[in-house]
Amino acid sequence: MIKVSVIGAGTMGSGIAQIAATKGHKVCLYDTFDGAIENAQKKLNKILNRLIEKEKITKEEKENILNKISFTKDIREIKGSKLVIEAIIENLDLKKKLFKTIEDLVDADCIIASNTSSLSIASISGACEKAERVIGIHFFNPAPLMPLVEIIPSVQTSKKTMDHAKSIIDSWGKITVIAKDTPGFIVNRVARPFYGEAIRIYEEGIADFATIDWSLKELGGFRMGPFELMDYIGNDINYTVTETVFTAFYYDSRYKPSFTQRRMMEAGYLGRKSGRGYYDYSKDMPKANQDRNLGKKILWRILSMLINEAADALFLNIATKGDIDLAMTKGVNYPKGLLSWADEIGINNVLEELKKLQEEYGEDRYRPSPLIKRMVKDNATFY
Numbered sequence: 001m002i003k004v005s006v007i008g009a010g011t012m013g014s015g016i017a018q019i020a021a022t023k024g025h026k027v028c029l030y031d032t033f034d035g036a037i038e039n040a041q042k043k044l045n046k047i048l049n050r051l052i053e054k055e056k057i058t059k060e061e062k063e064n065i066l067n068k069i070s071f072t073k074d075i076r077e078i079k080g081s082k083l084v085i086e087a088i089i090e091n092l093d094l095k096k097k098l099f100k101t102i103e104d105l106v107d108a109d110c111i112i113a114s115n116t117s118s119l120s121i122a123s124i125s126g127a128c129e130k131a132e133r134v135i136g137i138h139f140f141n142p143a144p145l146m147p148l149v150e151i152i153p154s155v156q157t158s159k160k161t162m163d164h165a166k167s168i169i170d171s172w173g174k175i176t177v178i179a180k181d182t183p184g185f186i187v188n189r190v191a192r193p194f195y196g197e198a199i200r201i202y203e204e205g206i207a208d209f210a211t212i213d214w215s216l217k218e219l220g221g222f223r224m225g226p227f228e229l230m231d232y233i234g235n236d237i238n239y240t241v242t243e244t245v246f247t248a249f250y251y252d253s254r255y256k257p258s259f260t261q262r263r264m265m266e267a268g269y270l271g272r273k274s275g276r277g278y279y280d281y282s283k284d285m286p287k288a289n290q291d292r293n294l295g296k297k298i299l300w301r302i303l304s305m306l307i308n309e310a311a312d313a314l315f316l317n318i319a320t321k322g323d324i325d326l327a328m329t330k331g332v333n334y335p336k337g338l339l340s341w342a343d344e345i346g347i348n349n350v351l352e353e354l355k356k357l358q359e360e361y362g363e364d365r366y367r368p369s370p371l372i373k374r375m376v377k378d379n380a381t382f383y
Ligand SMILES: NC(=O)c1ccc[n+]([C@@H]2O[C@H](COP(=O)([O-])OP(=O)(O)OC[C@H]3O[C@@H](n4cnc5c(N)ncnc54)[C@H](O)[C@@H]3O)[C@@H](O)[C@H]2O)c1
Pocket: 007, 008, 009, 010, 011, 012, 013, 030, 031, 032, 033, 036, 086, 087, 088, 089, 090, 094, 098, 115, 116, 117, 118, 138, 139, 140, 141
């Protein structure tokens, strides 16, 4: 089995190291900051103990996993790796510097991957002489539990690198999808209206947080409502992703961040982690207005925007239709793939809703994807 190295022992890096070691790889987990390695070691020990309590692993398996991981502050220990996954802080200059250092240490056939959420793989690859071996391997948090991994070849990545990277991650029991090197890849792009349109509906005074959340859960079958989910992710993190995607898309108004969420972040109302976000977690949860007609309107508006985003991703060849649907069901637990959902409710109905919104508001944000218009004209379905 190949040796795998993970650079950065934070939230994502330690999770990725846990997966690789569990799958039997010799793993080198490196971090440069004081305390980071020790923290990762403590955290992993706790997680494995919990798995023993839940009878998911035995004591012996825990020892095997820990014995496979070398926790280190010496980057030279990555020598001999055939796969290096970088998961340091989201900073392009730091990542580029690091990629150059990694390339100088590993063999010519080692794949060097980044777990970046928002930077382009092409820009990171630019730091390497053999850019064809660089690729994006994007895990979701918590990495050991979330089944989806987005594989992102850049314009420089070779097919051999892509196939090999995919086969390694597949062998870890993950569900892989291939995404184009564009902002937000699949999930963080297609999911934007789930948050943005929900906030917009609230801002217009159509419904409160609890009612919008109820509509999406009760009538749409989503596991969490948008406001609950933003509070869970953290308003600081969720706002930053939206702003990054918006900026990276040359300020396309479809991805425009909202003042409502920005003020939440500025006020320190980050969500569950700060005890208060859209909801105040020290109090009872507010009651939703369970008016089914209102709920259906809310669901329909958000769902139409989500389907439009998924269709546009397909239109622009960001991924295959199967991968777009898989990404949303396995990466963010949507109850159905958005494109098969569109077939079910009728793509013509989605177009009607988008046209109605665009006419009413006169905003580019509601423009229907050319693919949806074409399909309605041709009476076509996604599947
Ligand atoms: N947190 C998420 O939900 C999530 C999900 C998917 C992808 N990502 C991406 O994963 C990466 C890491 O995110 P995170 O949430 O784990 O961050 P984190 O802050 O928890 O961990 C980053 C770690 O990198 C270390 N580090 C910083 N500079 C370093 C360097 N030059 N060399 C070695 N170690 C260094 C830090 O000490 C820290 O331990 C980012 O690129 C992020 O965009 C995050």
